[in-house]
Amino acid sequence: MFCNMCCEKCxxxxxxxxxxxxxxxxxxxxxxxxGKSKCP
Incomplete structure (x- = not known):
């Protein structure tokens, strides 16, 4: 889930x-x- 969010945002x-x-x-x-990285 976060992989897709990061890819779309960034x-x-x-x-x-x-x-x-x-x-x-x-x-x-x-x-x-x-404070942790949201992207894996």
Missing amino acids: LCVPSGTYGHREECPCYDNWKTKE
């Missing part, structure tokens, strides 16, 4: 299966109320 997905969040600042900066 129009970008970091490459690979883990890490590389710097490729998509929106993907890395979108946080939950608790």
Whole structure:
């Protein structure tokens, strides 16, 4: 669910299966109320 939300909002997905969040600042900066990353 969150993968699709992040993809639609940011129009970008970091490459690979883990890490590389710097490729998509929106993907890395979108946080939950608790301060954790909303995007997996």
